[in-house]
Amino acid sequence: MFCLPYNDLNKFKVEVCMSKNIFRTVLVAGLSFLMAGVVFAAPSVKIGALFSVSGPASFLGEPERNTAVMMIDEINKAGGIKGHKLELIVADTQGDATKAVQAVNKLIKDDKVVAIIGPSTTGDSMAVIPVVEKMEIPLVSCAAGIKITDPVKKWVFKTAQNDALAVMKIYKNLQKQKMSKVAILTVSDGFGSSGREQLKLQAKEFDISIISDETYGPKDTDMTVQLTKIRNSDAQAIICWGTNPGPAIVARNAKQLGIKIPLYMSHGVSSKKFIELAGDGAEGIVLPSGKVIVADQLPASDPQKKALLNYVSKYREKYKVEGDHFGGHAYDAVMLIKKAMEEGGFTPVAIRDQLEKIKKFPGIGGTFSYSPQDHAGLTSDAFVLVRIEKGDWKLIK
Amino acid sequence: MDDFRQLFQYVLSGLSNGAIYALIGFGFAVIYNATGIINFAQGEFVMFGGMLTIFFLTILHMPLVPAILMAILGSTIVGILFERLAIRPLKDANPLRMIIITIGASIFIRGAAMLIWGKDTHALPAFSSNDPLYIAGATILPQHLWILGVTVLIIIVSRFFFNHSIVGKAMRACSYNQRAAGLVGINVKNMVLLSFALSAAIGSLAGIIIAPLTMTSYDVGVMLGLKGFCAVIIGGMSSGMGTIMGGLLLGLLESLGAGFISASYKDAIAFIILLLILFIRPEGLFRKKETERF
Numbered sequence: 001m002f003c004l005p006y007n008d009l010n011k012f013k014v015e016v017c018m019s020k021n022i023f024r025t026v027l028v029a030g031l032s033f034l035m036a037g038v039v040f041a042a043p044s045v046k047i048g049a050l051f052s053v054s055g056p057a058s059f060l061g062e063p064e065r066n067t068a069v070m071m072i073d074e075i076n077k078a079g080g081i082k083g084h085k086l087e088l089i090v091a092d093t094q095g096d097a098t099k100a101v102q103a104v105n106k107l108i109k110d111d112k113v114v115a116i117i118g119p120s121t122t123g124d125s126m127a128v129i130p131v132v133e134k135m136e137i138p139l140v141s142c143a144a145g146i147k148i149t150d151p152v153k154k155w156v157f158k159t160a161q162n163d164a165l166a167v168m169k170i171y172k173n174l175q176k177q178k179m180s181k182v183a184i185l186t187v188s189d190g191f192g193s194s195g196r197e198q199l200k201l202q203a204k205e206f207d208i209s210i211i212s213d214e215t216y217g218p219k220d221t222d223m224t225v226q227l228t229k230i231r232n233s234d235a236q237a238i239i240c241w242g243t244n245p246g247p248a249i250v251a252r253n254a255k256q257l258g259i260k261i262p263l264y265m266s267h268g269v270s271s272k273k274f275i276e277l278a279g280d281g282a283e284g285i286v287l288p289s290g291k292v293i294v295a296d297q298l299p300a301s302d303p304q305k306k307a308l309l310n311y312v313s314k315y316r317e318k319y320k321v322e323g324d325h326f327g328g329h330a331y332d333a334v335m336l337i338k339k340a341m342e343e344g345g346f347t348p349v350a351i352r353d354q355l356e357k358i359k360k361f362p363g364i365g366g367t368f369s370y371s372p373q374d375h376a377g378l379t380s381d382a383f384v385l386v387r388i389e390k391g392d393w394k395l396i397k
Numbered sequence: 398m399d400d401f402r403q404l405f406q407y408v409l410s411g412l413s414n415g416a417i418y419a420l421i422g423f424g425f426a427v428i429y430n431a432t433g434i435i436n437f438a439q440g441e442f443v444m445f446g447g448m449l450t451i452f453f454l455t456i457l458h459m460p461l462v463p464a465i466l467m468a469i470l471g472s473t474i475v476g477i478l479f480e481r482l483a484i485r486p487l488k489d490a491n492p493l494r495m496i497i498i499t500i501g502a503s504i505f506i507r508g509a510a511m512l513i514w515g516k517d518t519h520a521l522p523a524f525s526s527n528d529p530l531y532i533a534g535a536t537i538l539p540q541h542l543w544i545l546g547v548t549v550l551i552i553i554v555s556r557f558f559f560n561h562s563i564v565g566k567a568m569r570a571c572s573y574n575q576r577a578a579g580l581v582g583i584n585v586k587n588m589v590l591l592s593f594a595l596s597a598a599i600g601s602l603a604g605i606i607i608a609p610l611t612m613t614s615y616d617v618g619v620m621l622g623l624k625g626f627c628a629v630i631i632g633g634m635s636s637g638m639g640t641i642m643g644g645l646l647l648g649l650l651e652s653l654g655a656g657f658i659s660a661s662y663k664d665a666i667a668f669i670i671l672l673l674i675l676f677i678r679p680e681g682l683f684r685k686k687e688t689e690r691f
Binding site: 056058059188214215216217219220221222223224225226228229231232244245248249252255256257258273276277279280 | 399400402403406407410411414516517518519520527529531536537538607610611612614616617619620621652655656660661663664
């Protein structure tokens with residue numbers, strides 16, 4: 001055949017065109033690959049996060065997620081850690097231990113994270129601990145339960161203050177006022193029973209006798225009966241342990257019954273929501289809280305003040321609401337891991353070993369000093385006592 | 398003296414909670430008496446009352462009274478929609494099926510409310526003052542008097558409505574025998590619709606007047622609905638004094654039980670009473686046996 005039929009010629013042209021196109025694509029791809037190599041000299045480091053963003057514990061998980069996202073963004077904007085950008089992968093546990101375990105497996109096996117922040121609740125934390133221990137990935141929990149780090153587990157740390165420290169703070173204050181007979185009113189859920197356990201455990205140490213031990217259900221709408229019982233005892237103070245809305249009803253009922261003895265609450269209600277719900281009943285109530293709600297009232301000498309003000313103003317700017325101490329737990333977890341990466345390295349082992357060496361690190365929840373014997377890292381000065389005055393927090397010095 | 402004061406406070410607390418249960422229970426009775434079904438979404442109407450009032454009050458900045466009226470209107474519309482969309486399209490409408498539908502509807506409404514208004518708890522300001530009133534050393538809040546007053550008022554009005562007005566009588570006829578009622582010219586379907594509207598209105602009113610005390614959130618209807626159900630079972634599903642007595646008795650037993658045994662058993666007491674009544678005297682404590690009803 002000497003001459004190509006017209007059709008074939010056309011096809012030939014098309015093929016040339018196509019191969020030209022392919023060539024161009026390859027060229028562009030190759031160039032951009034090279035350029036990408038120049039810009040992203042170091043690969044990004046993946047950090048996993050398990051928060052109960054939805055579900056009953058969303059009041060913990062939501063501010064924690066917001067805070068973690070905000071902090072990681074900020075670290076990346078400042079150039080990352082030693083040139084490595086951080087990538088945060090958030091999984092929602094919905095406060096469900098089964099989902100938490102699924103999520104932690106996915107984070108470790110599929111996403112290959114080097115460290116994990118969270119979970120938000122004690123239940124979720126206990127459920128994922130066996131997994132991280134086996135896979136050897138450092139976990140910095142944001143939950144408060146004492147059993148997370150007691151006994152110490154090699155790969156598990158936590159940033160939230162133990163209930164024990166809050167109880168200690170209240171008892172010290174009672175002792176100072178020479179009060180020895182208290183009534184306790186605790187909610188019958190995980191938070192309340194853990195508080196109740198600690199209140200009973202530490203009472204002897206502070207020469208305090210619990211003369212009335214009442215409970216209420218998490219969905220109860222009236223606590224006048226329990227408070228009437230307490231009113232009729234010779235208790236000198238009432239300690240109520242729960243999270244909203246129960247304690248707000250207790251505060252209102254106490255006012256209704258004309259109870260004059262001081263009312264103490266737990267750190268579970270240290271948010272503005274409590275004051276809003278309890279209304280007039282909130283006046284005069286004393287509670288231990290993380291320092292974040294009274295950051296501007298702290299003395300300038302406080303080592304945490306800088307971190308606290310930094311966090312409060314950033315959070316307000318970004319999310320238009322007040323940051324609370326729950327979000328603070330995530331702030332601390334991110335900053336501790338960042339410090340461990342700066343001084344150690346980016347492998348799980350290096351991060352874990354370095355976390356254990358952190359001393360006197362000023363965070364939101366307190367000043368952290370970890371050691372091989374202590375993975376909780378805080379002392380009772382992590383809490384301050386605040387009194388509610390005119391609908392606002394007032395630091396008790 | 399102190400013991401008496403304590404006892405009296407238990408009684409007063411019990412009665413004021415009992416009035417809440419009675420009012421919620423009353424909503425159950427209205428639907429039951431017109432249709433023979435137990436509406437387990439009744440607690441959700443209670444929730445709607447409180448949440449809608451908060452919504453109109455704080456988001457739309459309406460004054461309290463218009464906000465309350467709008468909330469009742471809103472809940473009534475929800476009640477009507479509920480009947481139109483979930484009850485009426487049912488082909489073979491036997492009560493058991495409808496009861497199961499109401500359970501599904503209650504879960505749906507609760508979920509929707511959570512998505513719309515979030516999970517936060519809200520408090521409504523008290524209608525009058527917030528200062529406690531002292532009665533023989535025991536205290537009660539003015540809001541409790543509002544609850545008692547509204548409960549009594551609703552009972553009186555409904556008694557008149559069911560016994561003396563033609564529409565009320567027609568609704569009762571439907572509950573006795575729907576086919577016979579239809580044969581004498583009563584529009585049974587409209588009566589069912591009316592009963593849902595009525596009980597939604599009463600439920601939301603209950604939710605509104607208790608919100609300053611118990612606060613309100615998307616899931617407040619679950620427990621209050623169950624307590625109201627207990628009250629109406631004790632009262633024998635009557636839309637009169639029976640339910641009031643049932644509610645007050647329940648509140649009283651709860652509060653005395655919590656006071657003298659342990660507060661941990663407060664809810665258990667309510668449900669043990671419910672079971673006992675259902676086993677031993679299913680027609681309720683305050684009703685003569687009416688064997689011809691079923």
